[in-house]
Amino acid sequence: MHYFVSDIHLGSGDAAEQREVERTFLDFLSKIEGDAETLILAGDIFDFWFEYKQVVPKGFVRVLGRLAELSDKGVQIIMLTGNHDMWVGDYLTKECGISLFTKPQTLSLAGKTLFVAHGDNMNIKNMPVLRVMNAMFRSKSLRWLVSWLVHPNCFVRFGKWWSGRSRKSHGEAVDAKVLEPLIRYATDYGKEYDVDYFIFGHMHYAADITEPERMLFMGDWHSQPTYISLDNNGEIKLNYING
Numbered sequence: 001m002h003y004f005v006s007d008i009h010l011g012s013g014d015a016a017e018q019r020e021v022e023r024t025f026l027d028f029l030s031k032i033e034g035d036a037e038t039l040i041l042a043g044d045i046f047d048f049w050f051e052y053k054q055v056v057p058k059g060f061v062r063v064l065g066r067l068a069e070l071s072d073k074g075v076q077i078i079m080l081t082g083n084h085d086m087w088v089g090d091y092l093t094k095e096c097g098i099s100l101f102t103k104p105q106t107l108s109l110a111g112k113t114l115f116v117a118h119g120d121n122m123n124i125k126n127m128p129v130l131r132v133m134n135a136m137f138r139s140k141s142l143r144w145l146v147s148w149l150v151h152p153n154c155f156v157r158f159g160k161w162w163s164g165r166s167r168k169s170h171g172e173a174v175d176a177k178v179l180e181p182l183i184r185y186a187t188d189y190g191k192e193y194d195v196d197y198f199i200f201g202h203m204h205y206a207a208d209i210t211e212p213e214r215m216l217f218m219g220d221w222h223s224q225p226t227y228i229s230l231d232n233n234g235e236i237k238l239n240y241i242n243g
């Protein structure tokens with residue numbers, strides 16, 4: 001089996017909420033351990049991650065330990081970074097055996113072609129502000145500068161505040177309208193390329209759409225914990241943890 005999750009946002013909310021989301025994710029990891037061949041973490045697994053050459057943010061030890069264990073047992077773990085955790089370095093690869101990608105990926109699994117993306121910064125050609133912000137956030141030189149000029153205590157505190165703020169403004173999506181840009185993107189992409197399944201996170205709204213392309217959207221783990229499973233016959237399914 002191949003499994004997909006996104007938007008766990010570990011570290012967001014108060015201490016009790018953080019523990020609960022962590023516990024739910026750990027239970028999920030235990031559940032899939034027996035039959036998982038691949039685990040794809042499709043972004044925003046951490047509510048904020050910024051990695052210095054010698055320093056990583058505190059926390060997440062149980063999850064990181066479990067991921068390392070799964071990887072040691074032979075599960076292939078792939079992470080596509082999201083808008084909250086794009087500033088990864090080599091720590092997750094070295095410590096937990098996770099293969100990292102900062103861009104959408106086309107994967108071949110179970111005889112199917114999958115287009116997997118976190119879902120941020122797509123269809124932003126006509127949005128100059130977002131494009132500039134995106135370029136800034138992804139700038140290697142800016143990141144290098146920050147990591148040498150700003151003390152980790154200051155920057156991680158700032159990042160957590162910024163993440164909380166950005167999550168409040170995008171919040172929990174209540175309307176399928178939020179999916180529209182991604183649906184447009186996948187529809188156009190599907191005209192040019194042969195894709196069996198499109199998989200997205202980011203919008204915090206779970207949905208399984210069959211027309212004009214099969215598109216599956218994962219929810220966030222604070223309000224709507226979901227995961228996608230793909231079996232070896234190529235059957236794909238959106239699963240809700242609570243029901």
Ligand SMILES: [Mn+2]
Pocket residue numbers: 007009044082084202203204220
């Ligand atoms: Mn998110």
